[in-house]
Structures are given as structure tokens and as C-alpha cells.
Amino acid sequence: MFRYELASATGLDGLRKVDFEPAPLGPTEVRIAPRAWSLNFRDLAMPRGGYPGNRKIQTDPPLVPLSDAAGEVVEVGAAVRRFAVGDRVCPCFFPDWVDGELEESQLASALGGAADGVLAETVRLPEHGLVRMPANLSFEEAACLPCAAVTAWQALMLARLTPGQTILTLGTGGVSIFALQIAKLAGARVIITSSSDEKLERARELGADACINYATHPDWDVPAREWTGGVGVDNVIEVGGAGTLERSLRAARVSGAVSLIGILTSPEQNPSPMLALFKRLTIQGIYVGSRVMFEALCRAIEAGDLHPVIDKTFGCESVDDVRAAYQYLKSGSHFGKIVIAR
Numbered sequence: 001m002f003r004y005e006l007a008s009a010t011g012l013d014g015l016r017k018v019d020f021e022p023a024p025l026g027p028t029e030v031r032i033a034p035r036a037w038s039l040n041f042r043d044l045a046m047p048r049g050g051y052p053g054n055r056k057i058q059t060d061p062p063l064v065p066l067s068d069a070a071g072e073v074v075e076v077g078a079a080v081r082r083f084a085v086g087d088r089v090c091p092c093f094f095p096d097w098v099d100g101e102l103e104e105s106q107l108a109s110a111l112g113g114a115a116d117g118v119l120a121e122t123v124r125l126p127e128h129g130l131v132r133m134p135a136n137l138s139f140e141e142a143a144c145l146p147c148a149a150v151t152a153w154q155a156l157m158l159a160r161l162t163p164g165q166t167i168l169t170l171g172t173g174g175v176s177i178f179a180l181q182i183a184k185l186a187g188a189r190v191i192i193t194s195s196s197d198e199k200l201e202r203a204r205e206l207g208a209d210a211c212i213n214y215a216t217h218p219d220w221d222v223p224a225r226e227w228t229g230g231v232g233v234d235n236v237i238e239v240g241g242a243g244t245l246e247r248s249l250r251a252a253r254v255s256g257a258v259s260l261i262g263i264l265t266s267p268e269q270n271p272s273p274m275l276a277l278f279k280r281l282t283i284q285g286i287y288v289g290s291r292v293m294f295e296a297l298c299r300a301i302e303a304g305d306l307h308p309v310i311d312k313t314f315g316c317e318s319v320d321d322v323r324a325a326y327q328y329l330k331s332g333s334h335f336g337k338i339v340i341a342r
């Protein structure tokens with residue numbers, strides 16, 4: 001059996017493909033054979049040492065990378081009831097966050113960061129940490145879901161996504177394109193930003209109602225508000241972090257929501273809390289989601305026949321194949337998701 005490991009926090013040079021002997025299953029464990037994986041922005045941080053709460057690469061190397069996969073169940077423990085051999089499944093980003101509020105103890109189960117991830121020929125997981133793949137998706141498509149799609153889902157659901165709402169989503173990466181697709185499925189209006197007119201055209205084809213190039217319109221919050229007749233948007237999918245937060249707060253309507261998700265930008269601004277309090281904004285930190293959220297998302301994907309947008313698929317035969325996928329992610333030239341497949 002092969003798996004990929006990051007040997008140390010010394011960059012992608014530490015990525016290696018190794019043989020390993022799979023451990024026997026515990027009674028409530030399931031062994032899956034991933035057929036496809038996907039990359040997320042966070043995966044770029046792991047070869048450089050991870051981030052708070054996700055530093056296995058430093059504290060207990062090596063790290064098996066990646067949180068996202070889709071594959072088949074190939075073996076089940078003696079007491080497993082939820083799955084059988086042959087089921088098509090995805091791992092949950094936090095296998096131990098099943099439902100309810102996220103608890104501190106569950107953070108340690110974050111795949112490919114706090115704990116070993118899934119870029120392996122087989123992976124052993126607790127049965128409570130898996131979901132059944134949406135029946136309408138291929139393995140490559142389903143592998144896009146565990147991190148980015150569940151994150152977008154939680155951000156939209158906590159702000160009570162309803163038909164007619166206006167959502168502002170930043171950029172055209174994995175989380176933002178899922179937010180666009182899910183919001184359109186629910187009958188919302190979507191404003192999207194990008195540094196590329198070509199990517200905005202693709203977003204329009206996916207249903208985006210208004211497209212703003214944030215490179216040519218650095219004051220993108222102004223046209224976003226104008227598009228809503230000056231009212232502001234109901235929910236901002238805030239993946240930019242410190243460099244975009246102030247404009248996101250400005251773009252939101254009074255009593256609207258800003259879903260704090262990402263840190264794509266460096267701290268250039270010092271957003272004023274006044275913007276949030278005088279507009280009575282709900283500022284909600286989002287950290288992927290629970291299994292129950294993932295299951296609700298899968299039902300919506302099946303009902304609406306939503307298909308994740310895959311920009312490019314890489315192989316997993318060699319370290320060079322996998323490294324090329326990481327490098328493509330780092331280039332930022334993708335639209336939607338980047339997949340590795342067998």
C-alpha cells in the first residue's frame with residue numbers, strides 16, 4: 001500500500017511516497033480506498049509548518065496530507081453498522097464532529113493538519129466520521145466536498161440562506177464557487193469578485209448575477225452595495241481575511257452577516273469594529289462543519305443535481321504528479337477545485 005507523507009516542515013521537497021502496512025481495524029472502524037482527492041488552500045500551509053491547532057507536521061512528523069477524498073469502503077470492523085463493503089463514501093474534515101456545537105476536543109481530529117490525512121491507498125477512519133457520497137457525483141466530484149463545500153454550506157446556512165437573499169462571495173476558489181452554486185440552488189442572488197474577467201465570465205455561466213473585478217475595482221464594496229440599491233448584501237462569504245474584511249463589513253446590509261472563513265490576504269487593514277456594531281452585523285467564524293451539516297449538503301446536491309466545478313485533475317503515480325497539483329494550487333490560476341485521481 002502506498003501513502004504520501006510530508007517528512008518535515010521544510011516545504012514540498014519533503015513530500016515522499018512510501019509503502020506502509022495498514023493497521024488492523026478496531027471494531028467501529030472502516031477502511032476506505034480513496035479513488036480521488038482534492039486540494040484546499042490550507043494544504044499549502046502544512047508543508048510550511050501548519051497553522052494553530054494543525055501542526056502535526058511539527059509536533060509528530062511525518063504528516064499524511066489532505067483532508068478531502070472520496071472512495072469505496074473495502075473493509076469494516078466487527079461492530080460497524082452504518083457502512084458495508086462497496087459503499088461510496090467521503091471522510092468528514094473533522095471525523096469527531098458529528099453534530100451540535102464544535103467542541104475543543106474535536107479539533108484534534110482535523111484530517112491532514114491536526115491528524116494524519118487521506119492521501120493514501122487506504123485510510124482507516126471511525127464509522128462516525130464518514131458520509132455516504134451524493135449518488136449523482138463521480139468520485140472526482142465527491143472528493144471536492146469535505147472541506148470547501150461543507151464550509152460554504154455552513155456559512156450560508158448559519159445566515160439562514162433563503163430565496164431572494166443576496167450573497168457576496170470573494171474570488172473564484174473552492175469555497176467561493178461552492179457558495180455561488182449552493183446559493184443559486186436556493187434561489188438567492190450572488191455577487192462574485194475575481195481578479196480575472198475570464199473567471200468572472202465562467203462565474204456568470206454558473207449563475208452569478210453580478211461580477212466585479214477586484215483588481216480593476218479595488219473599492220469593490222461600492223459596486224456591490226450599488227447593485228443592491230444601496231442596501232447592502234445579506235451575507236458575505238469572507239475568504240480574504242484582514243485585507244478584505246473592512247470592505248466586506250461595508251458591503252453588508254444593516255443586520256446582515258459576514259461569514260469569517262479565510263485568510264487569503266496579508267494584514268493590510270485594521271477594520272474598525274464600529275462598522276460592525278453600528279450595522280448590528282452578525283460576524284460568524286466558520287470552521288468547515290459537522291457530519292450532520294455534510295449530510296444535509298449531500299441531500300441538497302442530489303436534489304439539485306449540483307456538480308462541483310473541477311478545474312484540473314492530476315495523477316497520483318509519482319511525487320512529481322502530486323507536487324504539480326500543489327504548485328497549480330499555489331499559482332492561484334484555478335477556478336473551483338483541483339483534484340488528484342487514481
Ligand SMILES: NC(=O)c1ccc[n+]([C@@H]2O[C@H](COP(=O)([O-])OP(=O)(O)OC[C@H]3O[C@@H](n4cnc5c(N)ncnc54)[C@H](OP(=O)(O)O)[C@@H]3O)[C@@H](O)[C@H]2O)c1
Pocket residue numbers: 039040041042147148151170171172173174175176193194195196199214239240243244260261262263264265286287288289329332333334336
Ligand atoms: N474556515 C474554514 O473552515 C475554511 C475552510 C476552507 C477554506 N478556508 C479558507 O478560505 C480561503 C479560501 O480557501 P479555498 O480553498 O477556497 O482557496 P482557493 O481555492 O485556493 O482560492 C483562492 C482564490 O481566492 C481568490 N483571492 C485571492 N486573494 C483575494 C482577494 N484579495 N480578494 C478576493 N479573492 C481573492 C483568488 O480568486 P481569483 O483568482 O478569482 O481572483 C484565488 O484564486 C483560504 O484562506 C482558506 O484557508 C477556511
